Amino acid sequence: MIDRREFRKSFDDMxxxxxxxGADVVGEDSPWSKARELDVRQRDLKMELETLQAERxxxxxxxxxxxxxxxxxxxxxxxMQDVARRTKALDGEVxxxxxxxxxxxxxxxxxxxxxxxDGKDESANVELHRWGNPRQDSxxxxxxxxxxxxxxxxxxxxxLAGSRFTVLRGMGSRLERGLMQFMLDLHVDQHACEEVxxxxxxxxxxxxxxxxxxxxxxxxxxxEDEDAFLIPTAEVPVTNLYQxxxxxxxxxxxxxxxxxxxxxxxxxxAGRDVRGMIRQHQFDKVELVHLTQPDRALDDLQTxxxxxxxxxxxxxxPYRVIxxxxxxxxxxxxxxxxxxxxxxxxxxxREISSCSSFGQFQGRxxxxxYRDESGKPQAVATLNGSGVAIGRCLVALLENGWQAxxxxxxxxxxxxxxxxxxxxxxxxx
RNA sequence: GGAAGGGUGGCAGAGUUGGUCGAAUGCACCGGUCUUGAAAACCGGCAAGGGGCAACCCUUCGUGGGUUCGAAUCCCACCCCUUCCGCCA
Numbered sequence: 001m002i003d004r005r006e007f008r009k010s011f012d013d014m015x016x017x018x019x020x021x022g023a024d025v026v027g028e029d030s031p032w033s034k035a036r037e038l039d040v041r042q043r044d045l046k047m048e049l050e051t052l053q054a055e056r057x058x059x060x061x062x063x064x065x066x067x068x069x070x071x072x073x074x075x076x077x078x079x080m081q082d083v084a085r086r087t088k089a090l091d092g093e094v095x096x097x098x099x100x101x102x103x104x105x106x107x108x109x110x111x112x113x114x115x116x117x118d119g120k121d122e123s124a125n126v127e128l129h130r131w132g133n134p135r136q137d138s139x140x141x142x143x144x145x146x147x148x149x150x151x152x153x154x155x156x157x158x159x160l161a162g163s164r165f166t167v168l169r170g171m172g173s174r175l176e177r178g179l180m181q182f183m184l185d186l187h188v189d190q191h192a193c194e195e196v197x198x199x200x201x202x203x204x205x206x207x208x209x210x211x212x213x214x215x216x217x218x219x220x221x222x223x224e225d226e227d228a229f230l231i232p233t234a235e236v237p238v239t240n241l242y243q244x245x246x247x248x249x250x251x252x253x254x255x256x257x258x259x260x261x262x263x264x265x266x267x268x269x270a271g272r273d274v275r276g277m278i279r280q281h282q283f284d285k286v287e288l289v290h291l292t293q294p295d296r297a298l299d300d301l302q303t304x305x306x307x308x309x310x311x312x313x314x315x316x317x318p319y320r321v322i323x324x325x326x327x328x329x330x331x332x333x334x335x336x337x338x339x340x341x342x343x344x345x346x347x348x349x350r351e352i353s354s355c356s357s358f359g360q361f362q363g364r365x366x367x368x369x370y371r372d373e374s375g376k377p378q379a380v381a382t383l384n385g386s387g388v389a390i391g392r393c394l395v396a397l398l399e400n401g402w403q404a405x406x407x408x409x410x411x412x413x414x415x416x417x418x419x420x421x422x423x424x425x426x427x428x429x
Numbered sequence: 430g431g432a433a434g435g436g437u438g439g440c441a442g443a444g445u446u447g448g449u450c451g452a453a454u455g456c457a458c459c460g461g462u463c464u465u466g467a468a469a470a471c472c473g474g475c476a477a478g479g480g481g482c483a484a485c486c487c488u489u490c491g492u493g494g495g496u497u498c499g500a501a502u503c504c505c506a507c508c509c510c511u512u513c514c515g516c517c518a
Contacts, residue, residue: 047480050487057487060499064448073498080498246439246477369477375459377477 001105001365008039017111020118020326031104038101045097049090056083106208107215110361112326113298113335119325125338126325131309132318132342139344139402142395143276146172148406149424152277163274164266164281166391171424175397175410176284178417179390180259183286183311187257187387191307193288196258198237201228206240209366210382211332211358218267230263234287235384242291244367246377252370253292253300257387260285277391278350284390290383291368294360297381298335301357305337308353308387314413317396318342320349334359339388341396352392355385 007014015025015032024030059080066073117126139145146152151172157165168176187193204227207213212220212232221230231237238258247254262285273279288307292300305321312319324336333356340349363369363379370380401409401423408424415422 043480046487050480053488054486056498061449063498067448077498084498248439375475 001102001361002108002111003360003364004039004105007035011036014111017114018109020116021109021112021329022120022327023109031107034104035101035108038097038104042094042097042101045090045094049087049094052083052087052090056080056087059083103214106365109331110334110358112329112333113357113359115298116329116335117323117325120327122324122328124325125328126323128321128323128337130318130320131313132316134318134342135344135400137344139399141276141345142343142398145398145402145406145408149408149426151175151424154276161281164279166277166280171418171421172394174418175394175414176390178414179393179397180284180286182314182414182417183387183390184257184259186311186314187286187288187307190310191255191257193255193257193307196238196241196256198234198241198258198260200231200237200260200263202231202237202240203228206236206243206366209240209243210236210362211365212236215331219265221263221265231260232264233262233384233386234258234260234285235289238287238289239291239362239368239382239384240366242366242368242380245369247291247368247370247380249293249370249372252380253290253296256289258287258289260287277395280391283392286387286390288355288385288387291363291380292383293370293372294379294381297357297359297383300381300383301335301337301355304383304385305339305355308339308355308385311388311393312339312341312352315393315397315411316413317393317400319352330354330356332356332358332361334361337385339386341392342400343396344399344402350392352396353386353388356383358382358384 002014018025018032023032025032027033059076063073063076063080066076117124119125143152143154147154149171151169153167153169156167160167184195188195201223204213207220207229212229220232223229237260238256241256242254261282263282264280266279266281269279277283288304290300290304309319309321319339319341322338322340324333324338329336336354336356338351339353339355341352342348343350359381360379362382368380368382369377372378397411397414398408401411403409403423406426410418410422410424412422
């Protein structure tokens with residue numbers, strides 16, 4: 001969430017920044033407008049309450065002293081009954097005001113970093129650079145390649161669970177598993193990340209810490225009998241590994257990688273990417289998570305993005321890096337680079353990794369802090385990015401490795417992870 | 430799921446006949462004395478959040494509620510941990 005002090009102090013600047021990303025900061029009912037009101041109200045009430053509490057504490061102490069000396073304190077005690085009553089009533093009001101304030105604060109997105117380009121939507125995103133040579137010949141879509149090879153089974157997925165679920169068979173399954181291992185090994189061995197393995201179900205507080213709640217409940221699968229959710233990304237559990245902790249400065253930066261399954265309801269994307277396994281309700285992903293000092297966040301974002309790029313380079317998959325404009329970055333993000341891999345069947349680049357700096361936004365929400373040079377705790381900066389989405393990577397491998405005879409070549413770097421095989425051949429019937 | 434025990438500051442660990450307890454003590458950590466240096470010893474400091482220019486005030490002893498002038502201490506509910514039993518991959 002945004003910083004409360006900064007909210008008061010730099011109200012106009014923050015408002016302008018939020019407007020850049022398209023957030024409603026003028027509407028009467030916008031969280032932004034409400035926050036301003038509630039902030040004042042909460043503090044006024046609180047000051048009133050504290051005055052009463054101070055009085056109560058003072059006299060109560062006095063009563064204790066008198067009683068200890070055997071004196072009579074009936075008069076004071078009687079007088080305090082009224083104060084106690086008013087204190088209790090006011091305390092309720094303060095709690096309400098506080099709750100109201102924080103509930104709107106949690107709905108205000110992260111103001112984009114000043115360096116983020118202007119723009120309303122993805123059409124204003126800026127391409128930064130390209131890597132590799134995209135093949136320009138005609139290639140069938142991955143679902144046809146996969147079906148022909150007998151490694152992707154969408155019918156089975158639909159039968160078992162519904163649309164947007166896929167069953168992988170044989171080399172398809174093995175590739176999925178191999179990619180997972182390959183990516184983790186790369187990040188652990190080359191990028192000095194600490195691998196972690198975490199729960200795929202988390203509670204409400206954890207989901208709130210990274211910003212998925214309260215605003216995006218519709219995108220999440222919620223457990224019926226518990227106040228818990230399936231994770232939409234490893235970002236959630238891995239970042240929250242440090243919730244409510246105060247880290248020492250020399251512990252930073254912290255770099256993690258983690259494999260998890262991810263679950264998304266895709267509520268708002270009906271009709272998009274309905275075929276194939278580009279957009280699934282369940283998919284596998286290796287995620288990169290960094291915790292760092294706020295003034296290093298942007299440098300670290302370069303580092304993290306580089307780690308994600310290394311995966312695509314090692315696999316020889318052509319891609320480009322784009323920077324999202326202010327109108328296209330995610331709710332919690334301050335600045336985002338997307339990696340888009342070349343999909344020859346669509347003759348276009350498709351997102352395969354999204355690398356973001358969140359500044360101190362998540363650190364504040366999740367209570368992740370570190371001691372700066374003065375010894376004072378302050379929120380850490382968090383970053384994360386896919387390194388990379390495994391399902392989409394498999395898609396890219398199938399299409400980019402496809403041969404005219406129907407087989408698919410497997411990149412050298414991946415071969416040790418799939419039993420040394422260098423290609424997937426059509427089943428000979 | 431059943432039974433028992435427990436949740437206190439970075440850690441360990443006192444505190445449960447309610448009162449001067451944000452909380453003894455030890456360790457860790459920081460500063461100082463001493464020392465060629467270090468260690469030891471000794472002295473001092475050392476929770477977080479909020480408000481205030483400041484003095485200082487308020488909140489927090491798993492969470493929420495209750496009793497009371499006053500609760501870490503009493504009552505209720507919930508959560509979590511440990512052990513034992515049951516069940517189970």
